[in-house]
Amino acid sequence: MDLSAAAEAFATHLATVRRLSPATVRAYRSDLRDLAASVGDVSIAQVDLESLRDWLWKATQRGDARSTLARRAAAARSFFAWAKDEEFISVDPSLRLVTPKRGRTLPTVASREGMRVLLDAQRALAAAGDPTDLRDHAILELLYASGMRVSELCGLDIDDLDQDRATARVLGKGSKERVVPYGRPARDAISAWTTRGRPVLAARAASATPAVFLGARGGRIGPRLVYTLVARTLGPVVGADNVGPHALRHSAATHLLDGGADLRAVQEILGHASLGTTQIYTHVSAERLTATYRLAHPRA
Template identity: 35%
Template sequence: MQKFHKEWLLFLDYLKIEKNAAAKTVEIYQKDVEHFLQYIADEQIDDLRNVDYISVRNYLTILYEQGLTKRSVSRHISALRSFYKILAREEVVTNNPFNQISLPKQDYPIPQFLYDEEMEKLLSINQQDTPLGKRNRALLELLYATGIRVSECVQLKMEDVDLELQTVLVLGKGSKERYVPFGEFAKDSIKQYLMNGREQLIGKHSEPQHFLFLNAKGNPLTARGIRVILKKLVQEAGLTVDLHPHKLRHTFATHLLNNGADLRAVQELLGHSQLSSTQIYTHVTKDRLSHVYKNAHPRASKGE
């Protein structure tokens, strides 16, 4: 990496300034680029201009041999394609060898979600007689009502929530902001938490906090804290499912589509930049439509 330090700095400026990429994205791209630069060093290629199609194909073979998934290989290709794109723009190289490489066809995993009955059972827990109980209820209702990421949830501040308009301002990936609506149940739970729970959590010895969700010590709730809370709620509901924040996000999207929501609208609510990211949920609606059709259409099946 040291040999190509100038080239990396050019790419780093592009990521941070032009793309406004999140710190996590920069970290991942750096690892991918470093991995590739180590490969060409091992191959005794001392000039990025000497990397050709054969070199790239050999590199991809190594990635697969190391057990990387198609998704990870695609990420490597995308990172290095962008890397060379910037180098070509700055006239460091004359061509981009990664433009000749197609991304591997993805095997998208089917997202796991809670069924309606499971979600209702989870929401039936009523422990709102304590500040933590009120917080947990507001947290669960908001996550299910909005489908926001856990990283977005822990960043929510008091001023981001508008109870009158029933919207929350979310800071998503790439520092992109979006407004997400929520319903009456979430509104009531948040209101109860703000009126009779949050101030008690702050206490006398905590620093004033602007974050919406706080832990038992009055400090901002963390992503790990949210996972612990959800696990506890699942146990209290008597469910045997494994629940994590992203599963609630999957549940949010699946339930919307199952009830007729437009795919583009769900894309916007989730904050997906690409429609393909949202299309992983359409398998559920297809199954449901097939079930509805077989049960409703008079010519769907032959009578016995």
């Protein structure tokens, strides 16, 4: 079997058997297509360790980040392990492929005061009753209050919200379901959106949708619109042009820990499979604490 055909078969396996998210499958497919472009039109059995090392070296020369190199190495190992199990190859060439160490990059986090100013400004805009402003205010409040991912927010249906208990049922990575809480400001913003704003946009759709958040034509909102909203509103607060919805997730987690929340509770709220993933926010909190100490203590 040639390499490209095997890569497509592996992507199908990931989607249908392992049931990974579409985004994860796209990432694997992209990495393996890059490998195929690097080694040329060869069969999967012709790919050896030197081919894989040369592929990663080319990526290094392009200036790819260490995190990208590490992800590609992991994709290659998963792919060739599967290929050996399927008996497409007799020897796995990736067994001795060294994974580049990831550099630790702390996430972008807004300050509490910055978030207060941002959300107060959005609430003032929404007070005029424009459906889009009502929606945008509810989105920002909910992302920050719950720490949910943008894909989880876009996938929310009306029945997923329990406004009395101020909780949302979300479908996370690996189709894992969890319930996340949110506070009174988010509940008020969602209530204003669903009663005053959503019906206006829903009336523009050709057919009804159960989605909580709608686009201009009344259909389910897409991640790109949420990215644009967050970049426009949060970007000036954190001083970054390419900030996205994940920065609100980072901010929510960091502020929870700053306020004394238990690390495992934050793990549950965020839907992390591993506590190690959540621990990055302890580093953020520690660095913020150190920065505050240096500014405030006379002997710092």
